[in-house]
Amino acid sequence: MMSDTPTSDRPDLTELPMMIEMRGIVKRFPGVLANDHVDFDLRQGEIHALLGENGAGKSTLMNILAGLYRQDAGTIFIKGKPVTLSSPKHAINEGIGMVHQHFMLVPSQTVTENILLGLGEPRFRMRLPEYDRRIAEFGQRYGMKVDPAAKIWQISVGEQQRVEILKMLYRGANVLIMDEPTAVLAPQEIETLFTTLRAMVTEGKSIIFISHKLQEVSEIADRITVLRKGVATASGLDARGLSRDELAQLMVGREVLFQMKKKEQKAGKLVLSVQDVHAENDKGLPALQGISFEIRSGEVVGLAGVAGNGQRELSQVITGLRKTTSGRIELNGEDINNRSASFTIQRGVAYVPEDRHHVGSAPNLSVTDNVIMKKYRSAPIARGWILDMGVATDFAKELKEAYEIIVPSVETPARLLSGGNLQRVILARETSGEPDLMIAVQPTRGLDVGAIEGVQRLLLAQRERGAAILLMSEELEELISLSDRILVIYEGQVMGETRDGDVEKIGLMMIGTRLEDIQQGEKRD
């Protein structure tokens, strides 16, 4: 690891020239103070990590530096000169480029087109073949291989990230802001990214690395700034000599539960059986290619995998939202393959979808309307074709109490709820029916630590009650701490299963190595 090896080939950090200083940055959003007099500085040739929980204000601070937002107070200096960064273009002209967590790429256009977008060249006619060649050469200079003529939607997430980085470098960026760059990558891809970042630093570029993952930060960063609730609890600390515990303290302000305690318990009867299932994605390409696994009652099965390897399709296939092209899916011994979503709901399948805003809730309907989504069909809420709103309201009030949903009234529209509260509404809805099977996709994404703990407790409580749980998450730590076993999915197939939470093994499977091959390799060694 970089920080452990003495960096004899590199000068002392304090001798590096100052690139950027942000002094006393304040940014308010209606109802939130996102940045409260934050100081941050960046020297040339360093990797400076910005650490903090979700919602701590990291992205806001960097969006200010990238010209996307304007600070309410405070000053930014670039090489000692005060500047007003009023647009992303302006920031890029000053040499600051940001790689956003959600890539800013046009899916229907080619790599070259995306890199050239917004530039002054070529002036009018696109002359793409010529620029394809240039881009390929440019990528090679930084050791980043891309296919310039490929459309963005055709290439992998890792490649898309490389395009984003190249886009900024092509614009002459000296400072690269990477917003949670590892969230979408497999462990091995992360290694490749780190190598690239280090190479860029030795070329004299500076990098700001935004993350909420302690381990990564202590691995890659030269210096660290920690944000908590909009305040910098540490500014520009030397990464060497900082322990993970110290960082965690700074980040959350209290001890962190790294490991959720889960009760030892025996798995019960077979609940879900998926046999050799095939299905297509929205584009009509194969997404699931003969996937098979089983889940028993009282068991949490984690599904690890790089995003886009069929997780979404798998959750949809089980919940009746997507048709399979072949295979069998059985719930408690009953065939539920290609039945409707309402059928699986009535058979006791709960589903916490990945996207709580766009799938899990109806933003303009009340909390009451949102909690009855799975129950409005049957008594007592329904009486024949009539909906008994009195019963529905009482039910919503009950859940509000039991799940500690903080909301002025159950008539409040869901869009006014915070992320954590909205997730509680969804979990309340899904768990209140005591489901036999629960599919939870990224249930803690974007929540703060307190909310994450709450969600994880709820999931484990369901496990103790005897539900079978399929947990999909991109947070490996979360998967390992909550799951009884972990399956790894790659291109719509299960690569293997592990019970010991061996990260390296999981990582190898995430990039498409079968467990048997890994084990054979080990034997040979």
Added chain:
Amino acid sequence: MDPIIILHAGVASGTVLLFATIGEIFAERSGILNLGVEGMMLIGAMSAFSVAVATGNPWLGLLVAMLAAGLLSQVHAFITITLQADQVVSGLALTFLGAGISLVLGEGLSKAGTISLMPSFSIPLLSQIPFIGPIFFADQSVLVYAGYLLLPLSWYYINHTRPGMELRAVGEQPSAADSLGINVYRLRYFYVFVGGLLAGLAGATISLAISPGWFSELTTAGQGWIAVGLVIFAQWDPLRAAFGAYAFGALRRLILDIQGPTVILGLANPFYYNPYWGFFLQMLPYAFTIIVLVIGSREAVRKRLGAPAALGTPYIRGERGL
């Protein structure tokens, strides 16, 4: 019932749809659905005719028509881009507004008499080509020829130029374009304006060249809506739009001509002997629009092509959240 005459007139009347459809393609490619084409065309037709009557100069009428419709399009742009309102409802409002204003200002205009039309001429050499020549290049209005020019130019502009690439980016992924310093709002205003100009041109083409005069709402008779439908059939591609536009033009002409002769294909012409059956003929352009939409939609599903990804959604920069 001479096919050459029908096709010749079809190309002429298809030019109206061509302008309107290409204009709407520009607007939709930038992410703004403007359903107000019909209203803008009415404004265009009315102002072109009224200026031509007042000044005796059809070119001036043409210019005013384009500017008037362009101006009206900016109402839609303001409501949908700056105020982020629903594009469907705003487009409907624009239709009412355009129709209402043109009815009010065009009061009495239908009795205004004749005007000098846009010039028509034949293109030497090209008009000599058998079959093609007499249809496309003989005795057509200058506006029809303008359509021939607009067609490849707009196709090339959208697909092979830098501004065209930026236009597509803004309609597909505005946040990406914005992050690279492309002014999403300004580009959208601009292309909605382009759509307005072309809709105005389409309206002027009717009242100054194809079927001169002002006949209140019957001037356009729903062609603005057909244009909106053609955009979907064309899958946002000007070349396909041209095919649809000219085919519709020919159909309109055929419907007029088919009621004339007493005998068709050796049989007694039912439309001649039962004139009420002509109402079924009148339905045809609209029914065909629906059929064409079905074809376009099926193809889009099969090829998994879609509308510009950001079509119909306002772009809000710097919103906090996901």
Added chain:
Amino acid sequence: MTENITTTEYKQRGLLPFTIRFEPRLTEPPRWYPPLVSLGAIVVALIIGGVLIAQAGGDPFRSYAHIARASFGSLGVFSDTLVKATPLILVGLACSVAFRMKLWNIGAEGQFFLGAFGASAVVLSGVLPEGTSPWLFLPLMMIAGFAGGAIWGFIPGFLKARLNVNEIITTLMMNYIAIAWNNFFIFGVWSEGGFQMSPMFPRGAWLPRLADYAKQIPTFRGLTVHLGFIIAVGAAVVVWFILYRSKWGYEIRLIGDNPRAAEYAGINIKRNIILVMMLSGGLAGLAGASEISGVVHRLQGAISPGYGFTGIIIAWLAKLNPFAVILVSILFGALILAGREIQPSGIPKMIQGIILVCLIASDYLLRYRVRIVRRAEEA
């Protein structure tokens, strides 16, 4: 054209000692606020309309005063206003139901015509003898009217659900087809002596009017309000109940707010698209039937001054609330009633357009809060 966007925002400021900021609302505005904003929008629209009327050589004050007098000035004219409001309520409901599910049914005009056709067919097809009792005639006409509109709504609904065909265009195209369809019957099949209208319906096929009871209650003399108004108000109650107190209504509201959530909740969206389009079309068809049977008493060409389109504005102005639809329809009934005599004849249409434009623009004030910030605060 993408250049020099950098520092414009700061330069624009500085004229005033404060800047006006628009911030997204984080809480619901108070209950009185949305109606107030809508009212403000209408006032602004009338002012803009006045300016345009003045430009076109009219006198806006006289025009507006005329509208008020000609529609609310006496019991008699108010009754006429209610007559005009009757089809508007039904068409407004038709649009509200469809818009609630974000189905852009702008084919209410055509569905209205098909409803009129359906009701007329009951009378003119000769299935029932002339002297049939109104107790049989009227319900059958209303059912046929509803069915006619529902069929006309079914076609675009089916195309949308099964083939993903854009309903905006299909419903609009169906309008033109409906008018040609009716014309075929008016000019041809049912034409009375070559005139462009059908024969007059027998009295049994007329919806009873208040004036019919003038003998018993003299104040009813000349009052043209007919049973259709009660049907329309009843329809509003039914629609409200469906939307807010039934399983089906819950599904409609859920699909309308977030179709992906609805799908996730196991709701059959395609079936609902078809059903809601049929309900919407049916309500518009009922409007046509009621107009034919209550006012015109025969099938002819000019039975709608664009009711179907006005319904769109009414639905929007009423914020899709069935009871508000009644109120708004009465206002628009007044506008249409008085508009018949206003010159130039395009004025009502133009004012409707301006009202709709102002109305959707005003929605911005519901989503954003206006804040006036002093410069000092900004730093």
